[in-house]
Amino acid sequence: MNAIVPRATVAGIVAHRNRALELFGEAHDRLSAAASAITVARKALAAACAGRNSYNFSSEAARAAFLDGLKLPDRDDFLTTARRLTDTEVWSHIIEITDLERLMDRTAKDQLRHDLLADPPEPTIENVYAAESEARRPPIPSEGDHLIRRKATSHSD
DSSP: OOOSSOHHHHHHHHHHHHHHHHHHHHHHHHHHHHHHHHHHHHHHHHHHSOOOOTTTGGGHHHHHHHHSOOOOOOHHHHHHHHHHHHHHHHHHHHHHHHTHHHHSOHHHHHHHHHHHHHOOOOOOHHHHHHHHHHHHSOOOOOHHHHHHHHHHHHHHO
């Protein structure tokens, strides 16, 4: 089988995907540290002043936006979402550069779109080539297709 995209290209895409996921993990760690730092700063501010009164009450919206801190999701939830979105983006790119969509029928395209939005498979080198191989495989005709062909053949005799 001739691959649509060289293995080295797919390997590079997969490596970038893996690096992106590592960086999302690091980003969450840094955001978590920032959230902790804001909490410490907020406590220092509370120790420096009595709180809200008529002189600073009008700045409540700005105060809330600045001092309420970061609303950070649980690390596992964050990384699960990062993986799902990253994998969807990577598969979308792979489909585009391989012209894989051209090889699929409508049912396969609809199923792929559903899978990519719900729970995309991990875009490994093996999975990419398996998807390509499956898309290149001719569809297995149903019994009805055989009957239609037999009738068409028998009428042409």
